[in-house]
Amino acid sequence: MHELKKLKDIKLSDLEKKELFKRISNTILKKDSDTKLSYSIPSPFFSFSIRSSFLKVGFSAIFLLSITSATAFASLDALPGDVLYGVKTNFVEKIPNFIYFTPESRAEYSFKKIENRVDEFERLSAKGKLTKEKTERIEKDLNKNFNDFDENIRQIRERAKDNNNINRLEGELEVSLEQHSEKIKKIREKEREENKQALESVIERVRNRKENKQKNEENIKHEERNATED
Amino acid sequence: MNPHLSKLFEKAYRENTDALFRFVLYRVSDKDQALDIVEDTYLRFWQTLQKEAVLEPRALLYRIARNLVIDWYKKKKSIPVQTFAGENSEKTEVFMDMFEGNIIGVDVKLEAKMIIEKMAGLEPIYREAVYLRYVEELSPKEIAEILGVSSNVISVRINRGVSLLKSLLHI
Numbered sequence: 001m002h003e004l005k006k007l008k009d010i011k012l013s014d015l016e017k018k019e020l021f022k023r024i025s026n027t028i029l030k031k032d033s034d035t036k037l038s039y040s041i042p043s044p045f046f047s048f049s050i051r052s053s054f055l056k057v058g059f060s061a062i063f064l065l066s067i068t069s070a071t072a073f074a075s076l077d078a079l080p081g082d083v084l085y086g087v088k089t090n091f092v093e094k095i096p097n098f099i100y101f102t103p104e105s106r107a108e109y110s111f112k113k114i115e116n117r118v119d120e121f122e123r124l125s126a127k128g129k130l131t132k133e134k135t136e137r138i139e140k141d142l143n144k145n146f147n148d149f150d151e152n153i154r155q156i157r158e159r160a161k162d163n164n165n166i167n168r169l170e171g172e173l174e175v176s177l178e179q180h181s182e183k184i185k186k187i188r189e190k191e192r193e194e195n196k197q198a199l200e201s202v203i204e205r206v207r208n209r210k211e212n213k214q215k216n217e218e219n220i221k222h223e224e225r226n227a228t229e230d
Numbered sequence: 231m232n233p234h235l236s237k238l239f240e241k242a243y244r245e246n247t248d249a250l251f252r253f254v255l256y257r258v259s260d261k262d263q264a265l266d267i268v269e270d271t272y273l274r275f276w277q278t279l280q281k282e283a284v285l286e287p288r289a290l291l292y293r294i295a296r297n298l299v300i301d302w303y304k305k306k307k308s309i310p311v312q313t314f315a316g317e318n319s320e321k322t323e324v325f326m327d328m329f330e331g332n333i334i335g336v337d338v339k340l341e342a343k344m345i346i347e348k349m350a351g352l353e354p355i356y357r358e359a360v361y362l363r364y365v366e367e368l369s370p371k372e373i374a375e376i377l378g379v380s381s382n383v384i385s386v387r388i389n390r391g392v393s394l395l396k397s398l399l400h401i
Binding site for chain 1: 233243247248251252256268273346349365367
């Protein structure tokens with residue numbers, strides 16, 4: 001019976017409908033002069049969009065997506081204190097979590113986020129906008145990123161015992177943090193007293209990692225030496 | 231004057247004019263006549279709105295239009311009330327002339343022409359039920375309100391009408 005719907009193509013034009021409405025409203029007005037009736041020809045866009053609820057939903061989705069994407073994009077350069085910084089850390093940076101399924105890829109992404117935090121600290125300092133509150137905010141997010149990184153490293157170690165990959169990731173992080181911590185130390189020297197403790201956790205973590213790595217290497221060498229002697 | 235009534239009227243006009251025009255045109259096969267009947271339909275609809283609360287504006291509009299078409303047949307043609315335009319080949323041809331000059335494309339026009347001719351082979355009671363159900367996509371309940379019979383009767387008419395139409399269309 002689908003064919004019968006083709007009869008629906010029989011329609012009045014917009015102009016014909018307007019003319020007909022004029023005739024009707026004139027007759028009504030003759031009897032009741034207080035009545036106000038109006039009929040406007042809808043615009044092509046309006047009539048196109050109103051015909052289908054799917055189209056309405058589609059347009060709304062595109063609109064929302066555009067707004068969301070634009071906001072997300074604008075938030076990429078946001079620093080602590082900016083309105084969009086929350087969008088960046090709580091929304092934009094969490095999106096890739098749905099893409100990265102392996103501990104390796106998640107660890108690499110956590111590493112990237114750690115670098116982002118340190119970069120934010122450096123940019124704020126360069127602009128002279130580093131405050132105690134902003135520093136604390138960065139440290140808080142940074143600790144979260146460090147914990148994520150360590151958790152993923154632990155998972156890699158448990159699942160695959162892939163020491164090469166762990167060494168590579170930890171090594172890259174260490175090199176990166178070493179470079180950043182040097183800069184951070186220099187920034188701290190210039191900063192006011194209240195900011196002297198800024199990013200203490202970064203420096204502390206770098207120091208601890210270095211010490212742990214040295215201990216591990218010494219242990220491994222010691223075990224190898226014992227194995228050779230045996 | 232109640233502004234709510236004006237809004238209701240305008241909304242009803244926006245949403246139903248094309249369908250009412252088709253509904254009437256299919257029966258009277260004359261564009262000007264169909265426009266006159268649609269105009270009268272809305273004037274009576276307006277009068278009803280002022281007198282009583284209308285819960286189903288669409289059903290009321292169809293009911294008024296249908297009664298006006300029947301009156302028109304009684305007055306002008308002196309032919310039995312249950313006879314409709316599709317049964318008259320001359321009227322169908324007039325309908326087609328208007329149809330060709332209107333808004334639809336060639337393919338649709340040919341298909342629609344065939345459908346109208348085949349629909350003319352149905353008895354009026356089945357044709358009307360099938361038309362309202364499958365062209366205007368009204369529910370059996372709405373059709374029942376328009377035609378003044380029960381929903382069950384309408385469902386039976388639709389089923390029989392579809393079976394007959396399928397055999398006519400060789401589906």
